[in-house]
Amino acid sequence: MEWVDILLLGGSLVVLLALGVPVAFAIGISTVLTMLLSIKTGPALTTMAQRIATGLDSFTLLAIPFFILAGQLMNRGGIARRLIDFAKALVGGLPGGLAHVNILAAMLFAAISGSSVATASAVGSIMGPRMEEDGYERSFGAAVNITAATTGLIIPPSNILIVFSLASGGVSITALFLAGYLPGILVGLSLMLVAAVLATQRKYPVGRRTSGREVVKRFLAALPSLLMLVVVMGGIVSGVFTATEAAAVAVLYALVLALIYKEITLDDLPQILLSTSATTAVVLLLVGTSIGMSWILAYENIPQNVSLALVGLTESKILILLIINAILLAVGVFMDITPAVLIFTPVFSPIMAQLGVDPTHFGIIMVLNLCIGLCTPPVGTVLFVGVGVAQTSITRVVRPLLPLYIAMIAALMIVTYVPGLSLWLPRLFGAQ
Amino acid sequence: GTADDVTVVKLAHGLDPTHPVHRAMQFLAERVREESGRTMRIDIYPSEQLGTERQALELLQIGSLGMTKVSAAVLENFAAPFKVLSLPYIFRDETHKWAVLEGAIGREMLDMAAQFRLRGLCFYDAGSRSFYTKDRPIVTPQDLEGLKIRTQESATATRMVTLLGGSATPIAWGELYTALQQGVVDGAENNPPSFHLSRHYEVARYYSLNEHTGVPDVLLVSTVVWDDLTEQERQWLQHAADESAQYQKLLWQEATTEALRMVQADGVQVIRPDKAPFVDMLAPMYETYRNEPAVYSLIERIRAAAPVTGDQR
Amino acid sequence: MTTVTQAVDRALGWVLVALMSIAVLNVLWQVFTRFVLADPSRFTDELARYLLIWIGLLGASYAVGGHMHLAIDLLPSRLTGRRRFYLSVLIEASVFLVALSVLVIGGVRLVTLTLTLGQTSAALHVPLGYVYVALPLSGLLMMFFSVGAVGRHYAELHGSTEPAVKSPELH
Ligand code: NA
Numbered sequence: 042m043e044w045v046d047i048l049l050l051g052g053s054l055v056v057l058l059a060l061g062v063p064v065a066f067a068i069g070i071s072t073v074l075t076m077l078l079s080i081k082t083g084p085a086l087t088t089m090a091q092r093i094a095t096g097l098d099s100f101t102l103l104a105i106p107f108f109i110l111a112g113q114l115m116n117r118g119g120i121a122r123r124l125i126d127f128a129k130a131l132v133g134g135l136p137g138g139l140a141h142v143n144i145l146a147a148m149l150f151a152a153i154s155g156s157s158v159a160t161a162s163a164v165g166s167i168m169g170p171r172m173e174e175d176g177y178e179r180s181f182g183a184a185v186n187i188t189a190a191t192t193g194l195i196i197p198p199s200n201i202l203i204v205f206s207l208a209s210g211g212v213s214i215t216a217l218f219l220a221g222y223l224p225g226i227l228v229g230l231s232l233m234l235v236a237a238v239l240a241t242q243r244k245y246p247v248g249r250r251t252s253g254r255e256v257v258k259r260f261l262a263a264l265p266s267l268l269m270l271v272v273v274m275g276g277i278v279s280g281v282f283t284a285t286e287a288a289a290v291a292v293l294y295a296l297v298l299a300l301i302y303k304e305i306t307l308d309d310l311p312q313i314l315l316s317t318s319a320t321t322a323v324v325l326l327l328v329g330t331s332i333g334m335s336w337i338l339a340y341e342n343i344p345q346n347v348s349l350a351l352v353g354l355t356e357s358k359i360l361i362l363l364i365i366n367a368i369l370l371a372v373g374v375f376m377d378i379t380p381a382v383l384i385f386t387p388v389f390s391p392i393m394a395q396l397g398v399d400p401t402h403f404g405i406i407m408v409l410n411l412c413i414g415l416c417t418p419p420v421g422t423v424l425f426v427g428v429g430v431a432q433t434s435i436t437r438v439v440r441p442l443l444p445l446y447i448a449m450i451a452a453l454m455i456v457t458y459v460p461g462l463s464l465w466l467p468r469l470f471g472a473q
Numbered sequence: 474g475t476a477d478d479v480t481v482v483k484l485a486h487g488l489d490p491t492h493p494v495h496r497a498m499q500f501l502a503e504r505v506r507e508e509s510g511r512t513m514r515i516d517i518y519p520s521e522q523l524g525t526e527r528q529a530l531e532l533l534q535i536g537s538l539g540m541t542k543v544s545a546a547v548l549e550n551f552a553a554p555f556k557v558l559s560l561p562y563i564f565r566d567e568t569h570k571w572a573v574l575e576g577a578i579g580r581e582m583l584d585m586a587a588q589f590r591l592r593g594l595c596f597y598d599a600g601s602r603s604f605y606t607k608d609r610p611i612v613t614p615q616d617l618e619g620l621k622i623r624t625q626e627s628a629t630a631t632r633m634v635t636l637l638g639g640s641a642t643p644i645a646w647g648e649l650y651t652a653l654q655q656g657v658v659d660g661a662e663n664n665p666p667s668f669h670l671s672r673h674y675e676v677a678r679y680y681s682l683n684e685h686t687g688v689p690d691v692l693l694v695s696t697v698v699w700d701d702l703t704e705q706e707r708q709w710l711q712h713a714a715d716e717s718a719q720y721q722k723l724l725w726q727e728a729t730t731e732a733l734r735m736v737q738a739d740g741v742q743v744i745r746p747d748k749a750p751f752v753d754m755l756a757p758m759y760e761t762y763r764n765e766p767a768v769y770s771l772i773e774r775i776r777a778a779a780p781v782t783g784d785q786r
Numbered sequence: 787m788t789t790v791t792q793a794v795d796r797a798l799g800w801v802l803v804a805l806m807s808i809a810v811l812n813v814l815w816q817v818f819t820r821f822v823l824a825d826p827s828r829f830t831d832e833l834a835r836y837l838l839i840w841i842g843l844l845g846a847s848y849a850v851g852g853h854m855h856l857a858i859d860l861l862p863s864r865l866t867g868r869r870r871f872y873l874s875v876l877i878e879a880s881v882f883l884v885a886l887s888v889l890v891i892g893g894v895r896l897v898t899l900t901l902t903l904g905q906t907s908a909a910l911h912v913p914l915g916y917v918y919v920a921l922p923l924s925g926l927l928m929m930f931f932s933v934g935a936v937g938r939h940y941a942e943l944h945g946s947t948e949p950a951v952k953s954p955e956l957h
C-alpha cells in the first residue's frame with residue numbers, strides 16, 4: 042500500500058526535477074499528488090498551504106536569514122577578505138597553497154556564519170578569481186570551495202544543528218554547537234590532505250611563505266572579525282543569547298564593522314536586505330514544501346517502514362550505524378539537508394537511543410553525512426551556490442568533486458566510530 | 474490484504490510515547506480494534522510527527538487529520554467558556570473536578586466545540602500546576618512578592634501571577650531551564666511530572682503544591698472525519714475514549730506520585746501550603762467575568778455542581 | 787506589460803526590504819529589553835515568527851520573478867529554439883500550478899477557515915487569518931510573474947534581445 046505512495050512521490054519528483062522544474066515547486070507537486078491518494082482535494086491543498094506557512098512559523102528559523110544577512114555584510118564588508126588574507130598568511134606556502142587558503146578561510150568564516158551557503162558564496166566569490174589567476178582550473182577551485190563550505194554547518198554556529206535540535210525534541214543546541222568543532226576541523230584537514238595530493242599531481246603553484254611579522258599583521262587585521270566568533274558563540278554557549286538573538290547581534294556587529302571598514306555605505310543596505318530576503322526565501326520555500334513532504338511521508342508511515350525493514354537486517358551496532366550512514370548518504374543525494382534532517386531525525390533517534398548512541402553525537406553524524414549530500418547533484422544547495430559564484434556548471438564540477446567526496450566520507454567514518462571526537466568538548470563545558 | 478475494508482482514523486499528538494496520554498491512546502486504539510472486530514483502526518502519531526498541538530488542531534478543522542489531544546486552555550481561543558477551566562481554584566478538589574468534567578457540564582463543553590469543526594470525546598487528566606522557585610519556598614502568596622515567574626502566554630496566567638504580587642515573564646518552555654539557572658526568572662509553575670521531566674528541579678529546589686490550576690486535556694475528533702463514520706463506528710470510538718479516560722487518570726496519578734518521589738529523593742523541598750490565602754487573593758479574577766454572561770453562568774454552575782462533603786477551603 | 791511587471795517588482799522589493807529591516811530591529815529590541823531594560827518584551831517572539839512567514843512567502847514570489855529558485859538545469863540548458871521555449875512554458879506552468887492550487891486555493895481556504903473560526907494569535911491578538919494572507923498573496927504574485935516569464939520567453943524566441951532572466955535589483 043505504501044509502495045504506491047513511494048513510487049508516486051519519488052517517481053513524479055525525479056521526472057519534475059529532470060525537466061528542470063524548480064526543486065521547491067517539484068516537491069510541492071509531488072507532495073500534493075501523494076496526498077490526493079488518501080486525502081480529499083480541498084483538505085489536501087489546504088493542508089499543504091498550512092504546512093508551508095506553519096513550517097516558517099518558527100523563531101529559531103529566523104536565525105537563518107540573519108546569519109545569511111550577516112554573511113552578506115561580512116562578505117561585502119571586507120571581513121571575508123581579511124579572514125582570507127589571514128588564512129593565506131598561515132597556509133599559503135603549502136603545496137596547492139590557494140586550495141588550502143580556501144579551505145582554511147571557509148573554516149574561519151564557518152566559525153562566524155551559521156550557513157554553508159553563506160560560507161560558499163563569501164569565500165568562493167573572492168577565492169574563485171584568485172585561484173583562476175594562479176592557474177587553478179575553475180572547476181577545481183569551485184569543488185574545493187563547495188566541500189570546504191560545508192564546515193559552515195558543522196563548525197558552530199550552525200543553522201542545521203538548530204533544526205536538528207528541534208527535530209530531535211530538544212537536544213541542547215549548546216551541546217550540539219560545541220560538538221561540531223572537532224569534526225568540522227577534521228573535515229577541513231581531510232580536504233586539505235586530498236587538495237595537497239591533487240595539487241602536487243597537477244603541479245599547481247606553491248605560494249610564497251609568509252614571515253612571522255606578516256602573520257601577526259594579518260592576524261591583527263582579522264581580529265575584529267574573529268572577535269565576532271567570541272560574541273556569537275560565547276553568547277550562545279554561556280546562555281546569554283538564543284541562536285536567533287546571537288544571529289541578530291551578528292548582523293549588527295557585521296554592519297558596524299562593515300561601516301567602519303567603509304566597504305559599504307548606508308545606501309547599499311536596501312540592496313543587501315533585498316538580496317538577503319530573496320536568497321532566504323528560496324531556502325524558506327524549500328523548507329516549507331519539504332515540511333509538507335515530510336508530513337505526508339510521516340502520515341503514510343513511509344520513513345518508519347523503510348528504516349525498520351533495513352534495521353531488521355542486523356543487531357550489530359557497527360553495522361546499523363553503517364546502514365544508517367548509507368541510507369543518509371543516499372537520501373542526501375536527492376534531498377536537501379533541512380528536509381532530510383526533519384524527516385529522518387525522528388525516525389532514527391529511537392534506534393540510536395536503543396543502541397546507546399548519544400543524541401548529540403548522532404546529530405553530528407547526521408549533519409556531517411548530509412553535508413556530503415549538499416555537494417552532490419541533483420539536489421545540493423551548496424553545490425548550486427558554489428557553482429553559481431564560480432560561474433561554472435554542475436557537469437564540470439562533478440569530476441574534481443569525486444576525490445573530495447572520499448575525504449568527507451573518510452572523515453564521516455572517523456566521526457561515526459569515535460564518539461569522543463564529538464562529545465569531548467560538550468562534556469568539558471558541562472553542556473551535556 | 475483486507476486493508477481496504479478497515480476504517481482508519483489518524484490520531485496525532487505532541488507528547489512522548491512514554492507519556493500517560495500516549496499510553497491511554499494506545500489503550501483506546503486497542504479497545505477500538507477489539508470492539509470493532511478489527512474493522513476499525515486508530516493510527517497514533519506521537520511526538521509532533523504531524524505538527525504541533527495548534528497545527529494538529531487546525532488539521533482537524535481542515536479535515537486531513539482525524540483526532541488530536543490539546544490542552545483545554547487552547548480551546549478558549551475558539552469557545553470563550555473554556556476560559557473557565559483555566560481559572561485558578563475553579564475546582565475545589567479532584568472529586569469536584571471530575572464530577573464536573575465527567576458530568577453534564579463536561580459533556581456540554583465537549584459538544585460546544587462542534588461549531589468549530591471539532592468534537593470533544595473525553596477529558597484527560599493533566600494534573601494541577603504549582604509554583605517552583607529557586608531562592609525561597611512559597612508558603613504564602615506574600616512569598617511571591619517581587620518574584621519573576623515564568624508563565625504560559627495566556628492572559629489568565631499573567632493576571633494570576635500579577636494578582637499574587639509576582640511579575641509574570643513569558644519565556645519559551647525549552648529555554649526555561651537556562652533562564653532559571655541564570656536567574657532570568659526566579660521561578661515557574663507546572664505539574665509534578667513536567668517539573669521532574671524538564672529537570673527544572675535541578676535548579677529550582679522548592680516546589681510548593683499550592684495547585685492553583687487544573688486545566689485538563691481534551692481528546693478531539695474532527696467533525697469532517699466524524700461525519701464520515703457510521704453510527705456503529707462512532708459508538709465504538711466514543712466508548713473506547715471513555716474507557717481510556719479512566720485508565721489515563723490512573724496512569725497520571727502514578728506519574729505524579731513517582732515524580733514527587735523522585736524530586737524529593739534528589740533533595741527538593743516539597744511544601745504543601747494552605748491554599749485559602751491563595752484562593753482569597755485570586756477571587757477578583759472571577760469578578761471580571763460578570764460582564765460575560767455565558768462565562769459567568771458557567772462559573773456559577775461549576776461552583777454549584779456536586780457539592781463535596783468536608784469543605785476544602 | 788513590462789512596465790507593470792517592473793512596478794510590481796519594485797514595490798515588492800521595497801516591501802521585502804522593510805520586512806527584513808523590521809525583523810532585525812525586532813529581535814535586537816528583544817535583546818535590548820531583556821538586558822538593558824530588564825523587562826522582556828512580550829510581542830517580539832510572535833512578531834518575528836509572522837515576519838518570517840511573510841518574508842519567506844513574498845520573497846519566494848520575488849524569487850519567481852527573478853528566476854532564482856534552485857533547479858537542475860541539465861535539460862533546459864541543452865535545448866534551443868522552439869523546444870526550449872516549450873520546456874520553459876512547461877516549467878512556468880508547474881510554478882503557476884503550485885501557486886494557484888496550493889498557495890491561492892489552499893491558502894484562501896486556510897485564511898477563510900481561520901477567520902471564520904476566529905483564531906487569534908496569543909501575544910499580538912491578530913487574527914491568524916491575516917497572517918496566512920501571505921499565502922494567496924504570494925501565490926497571485928507568483929502566477930503574475932510566471933505568466934510574465936512566458937511572455938519574455940516568447941519574445942526571446944522571436945528574436946528579442948532583452949534577457950528572459952533578470953537579477954534582483956531595486957530599480
Ligand atoms: Na558555522
Ligand code: NA
Binds near residue numbers: 375419
Ligand atoms: Na545532493
